[in-house]
Amino acid sequence: MKIAILGHGTVGSGVLKIIQDSALHPFEKDLSVKYVFVRPEKVDQNELFVDDYSTILNDEEVDVVVEVLGGLEPAKTMIIDALKHGKNVVTANKAVVARNLKEFDEIAEENGVKFYFESAVGGGIPWIINLERALRIDQIDSIHGILNGTSNYILDTMTKTGQSFDKVLKDAQDLGYAEADPSADIDGYDIENKLCISVDIAYNTFVKPGDHLLKFGIRNITDEDIKYFKKHNLIVKLLGRSFKKNNSFNFVVEPTLYTPGQIEAGIHDNYNFVGLRGTTIGKLTFNGQGAGEFPTAHALVQDILDLKANNVHLKRDFNEEFSLDNTTKKKNYVVRTSADLESKLPEYDIQKDGNYYHIAAIDTQKIHDVVNELSSDDKGIFFACISGGAYNPWIEK
Template sequence: MVSIAIMGHGVVGSGVAEIFTTHKQKLYASIGEEVYVKKILDLREFPDSPLADRFTKNFEDIINDLEIRVVVEVMGGLNPAYDFVKRCLKAGKSVVTSNKELVAAHGAELLEIAKETNTNFLFEASVGGGIPIIRPMSQCLVANNVDEIAGILNGTTNFILTKMIEDGMQFDDALKLAQELGFAERNPAADIEGHDACRKICILASLAYGKHVYPDSVHTEGITKITLEDVRYAEAFHCVIKLIGSVKRLADGKIDIIVAPMLVPNKSQLANIDYEFNGIMVRGDCTGDVVFYGKGAGKLPTASAVVADVIDCCKHLKTRKFLYWADGNGKNILPWEESSRAMYVRANGSNVAEKAEKIFGEVTVINKTDAPADEKAFVVKAMPYSEFAEKIAQLEADGVSVLSSIRVADL
């Protein structure tokens, strides 16, 4: 029998406890012995839980119990999760977490401690919920040099954009609906401002390229400025707008990493991933494009990934799985202003297209039947963002009002 503890009994934590209660035989068959939930840490009380006798409000009950070999952290946030996880690893207990904020902020340090103590620190559920991605990248795709990762990494923003695309809803109305349906929090900033997607692409980039990428090193834009007009122009250009987390390996060894709304061509495998679903494309030099798709959040999908990591830890109690990256200082990251992509622009004024061509060279004008007479949308060729910004300033100095600009994905 392997004794474990669960820290946190919220949505995911209760799902983890439920799976260990209802899938005992299945889990027993996978490792040949019982996984026993000995302690559950939470400040609240759950008298109706079938595991009510296992609850504690004191972390010391877990850290001091020598029988507990694996600890699940599903509290979220950094405080006290970071301190608790660090202490568990130093005490020789393996840790499984779904906490993307923790992994994005302290992954390198915690992996180093796990290496020193011959324990495991696993976090499959931190990216993509129930979608397998960490294990496939670290094991199944290990023979590849990863050239690029691009993904729809946040279900809330994808739901909102899908409602705008398919039902013609304004952003505020789509956000309100997402909150009513439980896809968005009361304070949705982490989702709609792109921070959640940023943490996830940082974890994937760290794993793929071997050095920790910190969220504050990544240029991040959300979807709050996306309008229904932009959605319709994108449609006329045979694209959809998605919030994309992207990282590319460059020839000089640096990485180009960003989180931003992008026009995704309809032919792309990511274009048809809608509503609360996530999709992650990994481009390997041997495999080509591999796409992982599924629900990126939710009680049981995320709990399923957590439990899989727990079982992995139970199989490797005396050995350490090689999941590791070194600390990073950001010097391997291309400054975002130097990142080069084609850009969509929507503007109004007199002779917009002619003025744009004079400044940008050849542009592709997007025609939309119900567009205002003085409004034009167009796409300019790929160039560093700093050069694009300079040319936009020239366009505005020539009497054109730029209403929006969005990157065009090369996927």
Template sequence: MKIAILGHGTVGSGVSKIIQNRQGDLVSNSLEIKYIYVRPNKVAENPLFTADYDQILNDDEVEVVVEVMGGLEPAKTMIIQALSHGKNVVTANKAVVARNIVEFNQVANQNNARFYFESAVGGGIPWIINLERALRIDQIDSIHGIFNGTSNYILDVMTKTGASFADVLKEAQDLGYAEADPSADIDGYDIENKLCISVDIAYNTFVQPGDELLKFGIRNITDQDIQYFKDQGWVVKLIGRSFRKDNRFSFVVEPTLYSPGEIEAGIHNNYNYVGLRGNTIGKLSFNGQGAGELPTAHALVQDILDLAAHTSHLYREFDQPLTLDNSLKLKNYVVRTSADISTYLAGYEFTKDGNYYHIDQIDTAKMHHIVAEIDRRNIDVFLACISRHRTRV
């Protein structure tokens, strides 16, 4: 099977290494890189490099296009063009998948092609394929996890060392874990993309990233917050979670507090942890490298091998009508702010410990609304959910 790779950055280079180094019998016997699409000024550096996408599209020998450029455009257009030419596409681009998964699948079906995206969620973790396997038998009613390794690294190092957020973020950037603009990682947008994709598959619906989806990141966390949580017997993680009940579902990205004995509390460094709950399998979870050159490339090559072996993935119509409802569960929260928020909490039980409010049994939508009001007043605020919860009666 001959393939073309769009982009030759970190992940694209990883795909090249795995295939060209003949990693494993299946790779060495079945895969060959014919083109690597790069900028025009790079073409002379490698005989496989080309800046002519039409050359790739019009070459009938190319069966798979691997999109690893990132971003929304030109990635979306190039994926649609490849599928329209009957070429299979695999991608690690969670942002473009989260917004266009329905269209990509429609175009693929119309042109007898396949669209696979295992590496878009969880990097090297075999999350999508196992979510699909569970769905062959089960209805999935919840998804949750640590979907972003950069934020997990920052929180883990802060917890271990007591260092400031700014110092650990700089360290993460120096190590290549965080971009120069870290907003996607620390503000929850990366998790939002990955949770959207997971929810789409799990619930057979289509949820696009947007302001209506609740997100609160770790940009405002301080070393004093970390120490306070430790004193209370908690470890903080940035979590994405969704729960489905009948035709309603919740969707939230927020810091969450765990006791040291809980699994999430023990996920260290830049690792990911994602899980589901099905009606027969129960809780099922996966832990591993969620990003990086070779782990992500490994997942991409697994998709290519599935295509070479004519292995079908679960087909979804993404047409289940569901209503977003973040009041499905009552949770306990800790909110740190210098503002007096007691008037917002009328009817709720809460205690105050310095600048830390401990609020009992409040729904997620209400809690995020209160915090958004404080933020609009330009008052520093940090929110964390306590992992224990009960369902609203």
């Protein structure tokens, strides 16, 4: 089986190393990398490197194209071109998968090839394959996850060290854990992409990332917030979650509070966590390396090995339709703001503690709407959901 890798960044070179290093694996005779697509200025660095995509597309020996360029274009066009040239495609690119999964899958089907994307959600965690396997038997009505390692690293480090958000973010950038533009990680866009993909498979529907999906990130969190939560024995995580009931589902990315002793509170460093609830399997969760050269490359090679073994993944048409409704679940929230929250929510049970407000039993849509409104007065506003299983000091004391 001959492979072409599009991109030679961290993950692309990880795939190349796993396949080329015979100490790492027992399949060297069956799998080989024939091309690595790179920018023109890098082409001379390695005999596998090419900068003309048509060389790959027109080589009938190439069975699999591994897309690890990232970003929307040219990734989207190159994936479609590969599929139309009868190449199987595997990708780690969550942004492009979240926006085009249904189209990629249809084009793959038309051309008698496969489109796999295990590494796009949860990095090395075998999440997609296990979600798909559970769906061979079960209905799945709930997905939740700490699906971004960078934001988890920031929150975990702030909790452990008491350092400020800016200091920890800068260190993470210096260590290469966070991008120069950290928005995708800290504003929830990356988790949104991964939750969209998970929901697409779980509910057999197609949900595109966009403003209609509720998300609130960790950009505004302060070391004072962390200290306040710790004082109340709570630990904050950036969570994505979705729950489906009958013909509607909710979908939210937001900071969420856990008590030590809840499993989510035990997800440290840059680890990812993701779980499902199914009809017969019950609750099932995974914890592992959500990013990085080798864990992500591992997941890409797993897809390649499934192609080789003809282990066919679950077939979805992504055609079922559900309405998005974030008003159905009421939860408790903590909001920190200098703006006048109480007058916006006269009908709610609110306790005030300095700049912190505890609001009981408010639906997700309402709290996001109010915080968005108040953020014009208080650009630094922050809030977090109190998870169902958490000890709630404002109720249980």
